[in-house]
Amino acid sequence: MSGTEEEQAVGVDPEAPFDAGIYGEDGILRADYLAHIGAAIADRDTLTLKQDILKLHQSELGDLIEALMPEQRRALVELMGEDFDFSALTEVDDAIRMEIVEDLPNDQIALAMQELDSDDAVYILEDLDEQDQNEILAKLPFTERIRLRRALDYPEETAGRRMQTEFVAVPPFWTVGQTIDYMREDQNLPEEFSQIFVIDPTFKLLGAVHLDQILRTKRAVRIEEIMHETRHAIPAIMDQEEAAREFEQYDLLSAAVVDENERLVGVLTIDDVVDVIQQEAEEDLMRMGGVGDEELSDTVAATSRSRAPWLLVNLATAILASLVIGLFDATIQEMVALAILMPIVASMGGNAATQTMTVTVRALATKDLDIYNAARIVRRETIVGLINGVLFAIVMGAIAAFWFDSSGLGGVIAAAMIVNMLAAALAGILIPLLLDRLGADPAIASSVFVTTVTDVVGFFAFLGLARVWFGLG
Amino acid sequence: MSGTEEEQAVGVDPEAPFDAGIYGEDGILRADYLAHIGAAIADRDTLTLKQDILKLHQSELGDLIEALMPEQRRALVELMGEDFDFSALTEVDDAIRMEIVEDLPNDQIALAMQELDSDDAVYILEDLDEQDQNEILAKLPFTERIRLRRALDYPEETAGRRMQTEFVAVPPFWTVGQTIDYMREDQNLPEEFSQIFVIDPTFKLLGAVHLDQILRTKRAVRIEEIMHETRHAIPAIMDQEEAAREFEQYDLLSAAVVDENERLVGVLTIDDVVDVIQQEAEEDLMRMGGVGDEELSDTVAATSRSRAPWLLVNLATAILASLVIGLFDATIQEMVALAILMPIVASMGGNAATQTMTVTVRALATKDLDIYNAARIVRRETIVGLINGVLFAIVMGAIAAFWFDSSGLGGVIAAAMIVNMLAAALAGILIPLLLDRLGADPAIASSVFVTTVTDVVGFFAFLGLARVWFGLG
Structure with missing residues (x-):
């Protein structure tokens, strides 16, 4: 062609x-x-x-x-x-x-x-x-x-919703040979499987045997001699995300699903779990971006409706920040340069806070952040905030001093930036930690609270310091 | 106890x-x-x-x-x-x-x-x-x-770095019985495996057989009669993320890894791939939050250093937004209410843009957004931006009119918000799409460009409209 x-x-x-x-x-x-x-x-x-x-x-x-x-x-x-x-x-x-x-x-x-x-x-x-x-x-x-x-x-x-109800289960007194013959004859087997389960007459789960184990064992050996304990049986009512974490933690390929009486009701396989793992990581991203369980195929109406609440919350916090600016209207009137520079202080704080918050939210989701390292991480974030705060305060202070030909203004914006980037680091880690401790999902609400803190602190520190330093109204 | x-x-x-x-x-x-x-x-x-x-x-x-x-x-x-x-x-x-x-x-x-x-x-x-x-x-x-x-x-x-080099491979002319006997005797087998591979004398991959297939087949049958074609052999030099996508797409549990001559060199198993999938989803989150490959155990110095470039870029764009405000210093001096309200216009635009951008970046990463639906999604986002823009413009216009007792100011902020939320929607989807088309990672740079657009457009629309409407300096 x-x-x-x-x-x-x-x-x-x-x-x-x-x-x-x-x-x-x-x-x-x-x-x-x-x-x-x-x-x-x-x-x-x-x-x-x-x-x-x-x-x-x-x-x-x-x-x-x-x-x-x-x-x-x-x-x-x-x-x-x-x-x-x-x-x-x-x-x-x-x-x-x-x-x-x-x-x-x-x-x-x-x-x-x-x-x-x-x-x-x-x-x-x-x-x-x-x-x-x-x-x-x-x-x-x-x-x-x-x-x-x-x-x-x-x-x-x-897990009960995601499990497959087709599985192979045999009694413990069967031999490897009997088991192989049974599988050769039974037409009703699941399509593909990597282990068989061992049960008692009431379907209570006794153990499992991997197929490779069966293949490596002589026909006369009894199943109970080669079966292993199923340490990681999943209760059917377990949340699918928790089940996914079990799979990840113990590198499982498939796991027995049991009811409240420890009876085998199904099998959960890793291909179902992979989807759950991916969904879970995606959810964090979507929540931090202020969008819910939205899908690409959603209609205009559904999309507008699902995004509006988040915008409404943001409007409320933006108005709160404006009220802080309103406290300094006389100050701004006397020195318009403050209005020009103030978004920089807020924006740098917001960005630094987002960095800290992103790391914190993800670490909480993967259980990497816990009581054993929380104090160390809070300390690290505080010092990082201080270092980058001082660094960018010097840069921005110099720019402002040059731009408006006022070393005083340079000093004020530098001081305000240090204060705000320190506040950003603390808000970025403490707010998600607190939300997590209270049982709330840190991914959903953290952004709003955190940027509220950096806006309010940023505007207040900058305009307040300027008023005091220059003796303005 | x-x-x-x-x-x-x-x-x-x-x-x-x-x-x-x-x-x-x-x-x-x-x-x-x-x-x-x-x-x-x-x-x-x-x-x-x-x-x-x-x-x-x-x-x-x-x-x-x-x-x-x-x-x-x-x-x-x-x-x-x-x-x-x-x-x-x-x-x-x-x-x-x-x-x-x-x-x-x-x-x-x-x-x-x-x-x-x-x-x-x-x-x-x-x-x-x-x-x-x-x-x-x-x-x-x-x-x-x-x-x-x-x-x-x-x-x-x-894939070559992640593969396991232990595997079971047999020639096609062996029978099921020979294969089972070989596995019973060989002590050097991998710890756990779900399929065996079929190779020619030069190690060229001919096919594979799942263990359950072997167990269901009579001993006299030749392996070549029950083997299936390995449609999804992974080249050793394939990027691990691409390999992970193959696993996801075809629900694989393990896959043969082959060298440039189609010779079997290893096997990639899903437990290694699960980690890659999780890492990949995490990377998007981290990049959008302005943090790199950071880990919780990184030192203060490493953390500060890795976050500084992103803050520097943000400083530059924040200064750009300030330059826009600087164009209107006389306007602000005559009407301080503008300085008080202007962050609201920018903030609402920034949030709306982040929502659109989050959906876009994720959809690009999962390949859900492609040329077949791009036009429809751009249209949807534009209409959603317009609807939520009008909605919140009415709310904020009424608040501003009441707060500063000026219906003119209410009208100006409402108009500016509609303009900015429309710009936010377009920037939120077109910038990641463009970066993706140019071969750049849309997760890394989108945030900066997008919020620069909403800051600049927001300040310019609000202050510019106010200057024209009120006939200010």
């Missing part, structure tokens, strides 16, 4: 399967691939679609769905019919998933749920309203209905 | 092993446990230490080391002697690891490296200077030296 990418996209034979990789060098779906699929959808060419789409991984199909227009998404799902891989819906934005699922008849969803692993099915079902959930569950075979119902009965964002 | 925690900590029998869990309810090491270990170190009681510490998981030992004082850490490593589990060093801060390793003789390090998985050994060795690295490698047996040297020869932060 020759010609530019765009020519290829137009000149491509829609009957031929798409053999090039679907991603470009930048890791983004190729424009010609998208045009090819778009053309096949427009032509209602199910043959080409099935040919190309059935070979995609669920996450590739998810990327494709996100890149399509809403009406194309609907048409794609319809054209693929029973061949549509619903697991791809676990890879797209919540809003897009809802848009697709709400369009489909419950019969079709119920059929699709039987093809999915239980964790994927629960992921899709949990966002539906209760009536639809019940209708869909009612159409499922008994065993699957019970499995999904059990997972859905655990609260949102718990 | 009775009494408060502190009494217990003092009254504890240092000879008795510590049987309670080592973490408190808040997930932080218990104070009494730390006191118990501290006492044993002070008494140089190696019996108690070995008894208690040998049963810790490497990450638990890592947490313990981080909680100890520097001199206690040194004493602990010395007292544990050959029983010290070096893999715990992969779980602590870089600075603490360096502090411990640099204190140890190279002989002891070389001995320890032989006990570790190759990925852990590389993790510890890569931070040492080249001379120490060479000395330590020279003391290792030939095979291990070659293995570690090969991993260390790949550039930093690549």
